[in-house]
Amino acid sequence: MPNTARLRTLLPLPYAIMLCVNLAFIGIAFFVDTPLAIYEGFLRIISSRSILVTDYLEVGGVGATLVNVAIVGLSSLMMLISSRIKPSGAIIMALWLTAGFAFFGKNVFNMIPLTIGVWLYSKYKKEPFANYTLASLLVATLSPVVSEMSFLGTFSMPVEVGLGVLIGFAVGFIFPPISSHMVRAHGGYDLYSMGFAGGLIATIIATTAHSMGYEIEPAEYWSSGNNMVLSIMLYSFSFVLILCGLFTGDEDKTFQNAKKNMSDYLKFHRHSGRLITDFYFLYKNSIYINMGLLCAFATTIVLLLGAELSGIVIAAIFTMVGFAGFGKHILNVLPVMLGAVISGVLNQQYELISPSIIAAILFSTALAPMAGQFGWFWGVVSGFLHVSVAMFVGELNGGLNLYNNGFAAGLVAMFLLPVITVSERMRREHED
């Protein structure tokens, strides 16, 4: 096998892109911060409680956060390559999501016990760990559980860390069966399905802790003032992704690849986006056009609204990029985001440009399949309700669920699906 073919088998384009992105993070980190500042910031990150909202850009600084993102991203990538998992829409999504949430809440310390818990479950079921790859990557939604227990400040450090790790094993162990079962509740209309499962588990943990007299103190670490560096980074990613989308493929000539990929990209918009819509399987490299456009679109919306590119906002943008290969496209995210913006404008508790609202607007696209399946009106309604729900369900689970918007989106989908079914039936009867 020629060297290039062997390299392509070992490191397919989606993994190569992710590798380059993570290496770029390391490069940018050492460009903007000194090694000492990065080291000290990194220690602050891994010893933070990490519950919502702990923006690592604020806790550890830009350099340390980017190193954390790179470590988390590269370790996930290594796990996939060593398990010989081929890229798919779901796997590409999980990689970008993992990287995004390493900007707030997820770090190499608090994710490993959860992954080991999933591994223990696979052993218990006598199935290969590879069958649980997606769950092992996305179980990190509950990373704050490990950090919260590990840094209680009540017992000695080794006891608390031991306790946190053990609880991480237990939570990781119960996550796969719960997440698998929960998809039925929202029928595949909540793209952040694992966040829905994580929300349920976190709610049980938080309410049990509350009933036993332990109050989880909320965290409020928001970063600001990094728009220049981060917007340059995001627009650069968009540009490179679009170039990859246009000029890579199986055709011999670059122009032919561009024509084919552009034509494939236009076909994305026929799909509702409901789970599982694997654009990577259907349209291969044209997903990068979708990824680049959604990245640029989301970044532009944030900047136009005059908001800050904080850690949580970056996570939301990366999540949109990831799901550009697994259900989202510009036509199914637009109505939902419009509804979310209207809800943000009318919200009396928070300003439109507050990081929570901005993140909820971007994360509302978890409900993109509602617009894709039922049309603009229900898309707008979904987005509107999502922001209202997302702003308050975090309190229910004590900020222990990083994909809190996935939990909120699941609740909205569960509420709206029967309403839509009944209203469509009534409309049909009226027409007859």
Place this chain on the structure above:
Amino acid sequence: MKTRFEKNLRITGDLMLYCHHRGGKDISSNIVELKDKIKYTVTAFPVDMDEEKLEELTVRLNAPRQLEIEHDYWELMGESKDFSELMLIGTLCDEANIEYKDSVLTITLLRYD
């Protein structure tokens, strides 16, 4: 074991629902558990298929087997609204063969253990 049988039922159930959606009035399904694989056959008549629909069905059911997502999403089968489950069925199976002749649609799938 229970999960295995439930998966079998949902795979054939979704395929039968698809055939019904495309006008099938006489629909039958068959599940055969062989030594190292399961064979599913769904036959329906009369089914309304044009070239584009046939191509779409073939592509989706031939999605590569993805063990890594099976556990997380298989329960979505049986929730048909837009037949996005067809791709899910494809990721659960190793081989798919689709034949369409004289308004008879025959779908044969193989799922290795």
